[in-house]
Amino acid sequence: MSSVRSLLASATERLAAAGVPSAAADARLLLAHAWEVSVGELQRRQVLGEEPADVVEAQFGELVEQRLTRVPLQHLTGSAPFRGLELRVGPGVFTPRPETEMLVDLVLSELAGRDDPSVVDLCTGSGAIALAIKHEAPAASVAGVELDPMAHAWATRNAELLGLDVAIELGAAQGALAGREGSLDVVVSNPPYIPVGMEPIDPEVRDHDPEVALYGGSDDGLRIPLEVADRAAELLRPGGLLVMEHADSQGDSLPTALARRGWSDVADHTDLTGRPRAVTARKSR
Ligand SMILES: C[S@@+](CC[C@H](N)C(=O)[O-])C[C@H]1O[C@@H](n2cnc3c(N)ncnc32)[C@H](O)[C@@H]1O
Known part of the structure; x- marks a missing residue:
């Protein structure tokens, strides 16, 4: 399991390197989507030091891979x-x-x-x-x-x-x-x-x-x-x-x-x- 902070930091860096505008916001929205929570709830869990389960982390990883190929954020979140x-x-x-x-x-x-x-x-x-x-x-x-x-x-x-x-x-x-x-x-x-x-x-x-x-x-x-x-x-x-x-x-x-x-x-x-x-x-x- 990884911390919310480290997951977001590495996804943001990769998305930004691929030219995705608003990489940090996209990373947050995709992790919230994978975890099936709002962005506000994601921030609360980050503050409390909660870590997503492996299955959520894997799902987030797949979403980031698709976003790297410039699939629209809205198509990924639906x-x-x-x-x-x-x-x-x-x-x-x-x-x-x-x-x-x-x-x-x-x-x-x-x-x-x-x-x-x-x-x-x-x-x-x-x-x-x-x-x-x-x-x-x-x-x-x-x-x-x-x-x-x-x-x-x-x-x-x-x-x-x-x-x-x-x-x-x-x-x-x-x-x-x-x-x-x-x-x-x-x-x-x-x-x-x-x-x-x-x-x-x-x-x-x-x-x-x-x-x-x-x-x-x-x-x-x-x-x-x-x-x-x-x-x-x-x-x-x-x-x-x-x-x-x-x-x-x-x-x-x-x-x-x-x-x-x-x-x-x-x-x-x-x-x-x-x-x-x-x-x-x-x-x-
Ligand atoms: C720029 S999008 C705008 C969609 C929506 N109004 C919005 O603002 O998000 C233009 C839309 O017009 C539709 N469209 C294109 N030609 C049309 C036509 N002759 N009659 C009706 N709809 C048309 C397209 O399929 C598309 O859904």
Whole structure:
């Protein structure tokens, strides 16, 4: 048996040497996962000098080996945190990112004071945005739409496991929610937007996020986002709000393209690191 401190120190050193960002945090999360405890409980056991059983140590060793090959941390633990929810994720679904959490704030401030608002999350992936909105604004009627059957299955499972009443439609955002035209208060989307031909640097993204979740379908990455925005314009009531994530390189091009398509009050928003990250725009009245 080895001490928690020595297990963490050697795993952190190996992970850092392999280029894994936040090696120490990853080591802690993987040991907590192998021991089937929270990170807080792991720290308590470390303070008390408790040592994991050999079987836990072996399991931790296997997880570290996989992380060294840049299997995403979230695929190893099976979950990703998003605005206080724990979402089940794994192969076949895009891992939700912290920078996407700000889209939920933009939606919530639009919903404040409305009695029975309706929201759809186009390109919902794991269901992250739709489920967080329903969790934080329970009076809202929320739906999600996802093209990829694997991702759709993850989102449906997440809605069930979290007990959140969000219907997840399987299909293309471009033709979503037939019959609901002109009725929605908010359309939110984190669509695929990476320019075609641009390869993501991080192996976790390049090798493990599904391609359909990444590429925006044109050299500037904006073909699919603009198609999603066109459908949003059909689904929203006059004055309704579109909230859309984009690449930091698209902080001018996407707002400009939306304004040209007749959207009003187009505004771009930066994330916590100060990078252009999301656009809001209103359907003209
Ligand atoms: C960047 S991921 C975002 C997932 C999730 N909204 C999030 O923020 O974590 C984009 C998602 O859009 C889905 N997608 C791609 N093209 C689509 C389309 N035309 N209609 C609906 N979903 C689409 C992908 O399968 C993927 O799940």
